[in-house]
Amino acid sequence: MAVIAVIFDFDDTLMPDSTSALLNAHGVDARDVWTRQVPELIKRGYDPPLAYLKLLLDNAGADRPLGDLTKAALRRFGSTLDDKFFPGIPEIFDDLRAVPTAGEVRDVSVEFYVISGGLREIILGSTVVQSYFNGVYGSELGEDPHTRVVRDVMRCITFTEKTRYLFEINKGIDSKDSRTQPHLVNEDVVQEERRVPFDRMVYVGDGLTDIPCFSLLQSMGGTAFGVFDPTHESSAKRAFQEFLRPKRVLGVHAPRYRDTDELGAFLRQAVATVTSRIDLERKMAKQLGR
Numbered sequence: 001m002a003v004i005a006v007i008f009d010f011d012d013t014l015m016p017d018s019t020s021a022l023l024n025a026h027g028v029d030a031r032d033v034w035t036r037q038v039p040e041l042i043k044r045g046y047d048p049p050l051a052y053l054k055l056l057l058d059n060a061g062a063d064r065p066l067g068d069l070t071k072a073a074l075r076r077f078g079s080t081l082d083d084k085f086f087p088g089i090p091e092i093f094d095d096l097r098a099v100p101t102a103g104e105v106r107d108v109s110v111e112f113y114v115i116s117g118g119l120r121e122i123i124l125g126s127t128v129v130q131s132y133f134n135g136v137y138g139s140e141l142g143e144d145p146h147t148r149v150v151r152d153v154m155r156c157i158t159f160t161e162k163t164r165y166l167f168e169i170n171k172g173i174d175s176k177d178s179r180t181q182p183h184l185v186n187e188d189v190v191q192e193e194r195r196v197p198f199d200r201m202v203y204v205g206d207g208l209t210d211i212p213c214f215s216l217l218q219s220m221g222g223t224a225f226g227v228f229d230p231t232h233e234s235s236a237k238r239a240f241q242e243f244l245r246p247k248r249v250l251g252v253h254a255p256r257y258r259d260t261d262e263l264g265a266f267l268r269q270a271v272a273t274v275t276s277r278i279d280l281e282r283k284m285a286k287q288l289g290r
């Protein structure tokens, strides 16, 4: 079975920023967090994702805005966001899965992954994610074992860190195994035996943290789409990221995923192109008696 992996960033790629939604829902001004508090911590030397995770923890606990925040509560919050996905989701997932069959190419499956600097629990709370996604990689807070209230950082996914998870998908490492065996990704696997070659990956992301993934995939023959939503241009996190964004041009599209939308059509085409390439490679191998 050949596998095509379609990998998405989450916040501002599949839906508007979920951390801002969490903060605003608890009366914390997300704009102030992204445009003043996070930059202040960065000036003091904090890595950006650790800065926002620290601010979340600072706001959690009795008598603080986020209250006794638990991982279960984050998951429940995620379940309330299912109607926030951008247009064309989840329909595009069924469409992409059906591409190989429509092209009469057998034994090709299309899988979906999220690699996000946002909170894994919120993402996993979504029924859309539960129904369609094969793996979710995100930042994680750790709980106090007695009170269950979040109090430390278990996992922090920053920009270069995102490529680590592309390698895990490439080598076919199960996301559940890699949680407790982080060095599995370093095991030497010859290219021909890797489960998902990079040229069978399609990546969609919007932010600064996605640039190393864009670069890696572009150099390895994969396909990468940049997302930019003009209607969310003024969102606080966007303003924060624009401030830091290096001057580089990416092909960017609005995050609209219907078959009549530019990005929705390109993604369907990208999966069809990879499917045809797999078909051609098989036919050539057969002809050469390999």
Ligand SMILES: [Mg+2]
Residues within 6 Å of the ligand: 009, 010, 011, 012, 013, 205, 206, 207
């Ligand atoms: Mg994003």
